[in-house]
Amino acid sequence: MVNKDFHKVYVLPVLMYGSKAWSVTKTLARRLDAFDSWSLRKILRIPYTRHITNALVRQTTGCCPVSHLQERRLRRITVGLLRRRSDRPVIGGDLADAHVPRG
Numbered sequence: 001m002v003n004k005d006f007h008k009v010y011v012l013p014v015l016m017y018g019s020k021a022w023s024v025t026k027t028l029a030r031r032l033d034a035f036d037s038w039s040l041r042k043i044l045r046i047p048y049t050r051h052i053t054n055a056l057v058r059q060t061t062g063c064c065p066v067s068h069l070q071e072r073r074l075r076r077i078t079v080g081l082l083r084r085r086s087d088r089p090v091i092g093g094d095l096a097d098a099h100v101p102r103g
Contacts, residue, residue: 003043003044003061004061004062004063006043007039007040007043007061007063008063011036011039011043012066012069015032015035015036015039015066016066016069016070016073019070019073022070024067024070024071024074029067029070030067032065032066032067032070033054033065033066033067035066036063036065036066037054037057037058040057040058040061040063041057044057044060044061
């Protein structure tokens with residue numbers, strides 16, 4: 001479906017840019033989902049006067065809510081950090097061996 005591809009290629013990357021640094025609250029998740037539903041309705045040209053639920057719009061397009069995508073991304077990052085070997089530093093090097101010049 002062309003409309004789904006348009007949403008996936010143009011809307012989601014712009015919406016999710018920088019999402020790794022967000023602390024997602026319930027309010028932010030609701031706002032993200034609301035904007036995502038609004039954009040899907042605009043792409044599909046569904047007016048609000050037709051009274052179609054967001055669940056039906058998502059079922060028609062096969063797109064899941066943005067808040068679920070955000071949760072999956074954060075879970076993937078967390079699991080990746082937990083699977084990391086303990087002898088490999090996460091950021092930088094070993095701070096105990098770092099030499100800081102005086103001055």
